[in-house]
Amino acid sequence: MSRTYQQTISEPISFSGIGLHTGRNANITIHPAAAGTGFIFKRIDPKGLGTEITASWQHTKELPLCTCIANKNGVQVRTIEHLMAAFYACEIDNALIEIDSSEIPILDGSALPFVTKLDQINIIQQDLPQRTIQILKSIEARDGKRFIKIEPAHNLTIDLTISLAKIGKLNWQGSADPATIKQHIIPARTFGRLKNGIIAKIATRFMRDPICLGANTKTALVIIGNKVINKGGLRMPDEFIRHRILDAVGDMMLAGANIKGKITGNSTAHRLNHLLLKILFSDHKAWRWENNDE
Template sequence: MQTTIDTSAEFVGVGLHSGLPARMVVKPAKVGFGIVFRRTDVAGVATDIPAIWDHVVPSKLCTLIQNADGVSVSTIEHIMAALVGCGVHNALIEIDGPEVPILDGSSAEFVTGLRAAGLRELDAPVRAIRVLKPVEVSEGEAVARLEPAAGLEIDFSIDFVDQAIGKQAKRLSMANGAFVRELMDCRTFCRQADVNLMREHGLALGGTYENAVVFDGDKILSPGGLRRADEPVRHKMLDALGDLALAGAPLLARYKGARAGHALTNKLLRALFADPEAWVLETCTEGQAYTLPGAGVCRTVALNAH
């Protein structure tokens, strides 16, 4: 069955790129509502922004969605991954600034808050997008691809000149709470060589060595080092899950990313939906729904029709 959260969950912090403070509250929503952001600090125009692939606009180093009135919210990928990873299908996200708070740079605090809020079942089945044939996009050496699969799998590889990162690859099925066990605590990362350049362009203004893992050649500059030996590629998988959530329904597919980023994953979704023979929207059986990312992760309260 479709779900929403049972009670509201609040998150307070600063935006990674803007450096601006933000208070964000995730609230329950009705059947078929999907995930919608609402800017509470904006007046006189439409303030709701659906978290859907065709609302994504070009943005450096993060995912940014915008409505027809130009109202936007950026860096949504970590909360979107947490929602998918906790099995939340419908939610209203109120935020009083232009960027989601970065918190510790991963999805861990979002997951903790959502799990504490719990899930409420709604009186409607889950519908999923089944990929029927391969779809692929590329830009230079970066490639993103969707292939048919029984459930959502993510297969990612990265290659950095910094010895402390180097080449990393990982493949995971997202069933059985894999996101919470394997990915949610993996933080965003960058190279020290890029930090000054980003700040010259008005980015990473809220970044610290605590909310991002900073690498410099063979050194890890962030206190405490890595949470996992392959934390960078795991974080890229976390990002991919959050960006794929913008499909608007769970995906039954294998995602393959090689050096892919936010923009390329959105380009992949656009290519998928541009081909009506590449996908179908279907009602999940009870067995299929149980294999979706987030199934069984949160406590669930009694069925509540809306």
């Protein structure tokens, strides 16, 4: 079931914490926004020059292991995907996100801290109908065995598979309505191998866009061999694949509206998710708007 009207939050809420990749602290405040706004990220630190960037497939900058949006001058906001998935799960269509750094706090590596706090404030209905994007034909983004595909369907469903060394093949499939995503997907944390994290930290420490500098057992699931070394272990046995679903849900929010379609994929990555949207929107016969009040 789709909602008839767009929604925003009733009051501002704030989060603080380090970024997964920069390792730097950031403070963000999420404000209500007018119907039709979508999601605007605004840099409020001196370096960010007050830049506003709309969360859209048109503004992605390809960086490893995250979804980054940037303007023409290279002012950017990284790792927006978990917050975007939280907006989807909480059925929020419009918000202004102020940030005093270049990366959204990773918090515990999942979207649960965002959703927990968003659930404590009121969500208010606005005066414009919610629009959805209806898929009219099959579209695919592929890179060897990696692919993500979207096909026509009445509702959003997702079916993703990953194969992890020493762990094996994991699959999650199901309805991706907001309630299901909130219950089953939002708590799943990001993950990586300890070895790869150490290599990335050393290799990228002094680069403009470093990787994994903020990665540790408080911000991610850390894998050695076939086990995680985090205290308490996994939140669910298939937490890794559920996190990939979380990333896909967050990335599909860059479409600018909720999508109705059947998504399938293997070893998806943020880059392929962005590419899928680029291919989709470059073909005007592949989709159409649907006003939910019609």
